[in-house]
Amino acid sequence: xxxxxxxxxxxxxxxxxxxxxxxxxxxxxxxxxxxxxxxxxxxxxxxxxxxxxxxxxxxxxxxxxxxxxxxxxxxxxxxxxxxxxxxxxxxxxxxx
Numbered sequence: 412x413x414x415x416x417x418x419x420x421x422x423x424x425x426x427x428x429x430x431x432x433x434x435x436x437x438x439x440x441x442x443x444x445x446x447x448x449x450x451x452x453x454x455x456x457x458x459x460x461x462x463x464x465x466x467x468x469x470x471x472x473x474x475x476x477x478x479x480x481x482x483x484x485x486x487x488x489x490x491x492x493x494x495x496x497x498x499x500x501x502x503x504x505x506x507x
Contacts, residue, residue: 421480421491425473429499433469466503470496 477492 416485416487418487418491418494421488421493422495423491424476424488425492425495426498428472428476429466429469432472433465436465436468463503466499470499470503473499 473492473496477489477496480488480492
């Protein structure tokens with residue numbers, strides 16, 4: 412676990428998790444509305460309010476991962492998750 416307790420691992424995971432989760436969210440949204448992925452993606456990227464909501468939903472795995480790292484006392488990993496999450500929050504606020 413000591414190899415995982417690095418700031419750069421937390422930052423890398425914190426940047427990658429929301430992108431993967433956001434794509435999965437859009438894929439599920441596509442399946443629900445019977446639309447193709449490109450049209451759903453265009454709809455989300457075209458609307459500022461929808462993009463803000465998508466960013467907030469995408470950050471959810473970061474917060475869960477941060478909680479798990481906090482409980483396991485991986486403080487450096489936590490700081491990487493926090494810095495990546497703050498970047499996503501700033502982008503979401505700018506797009507709001």
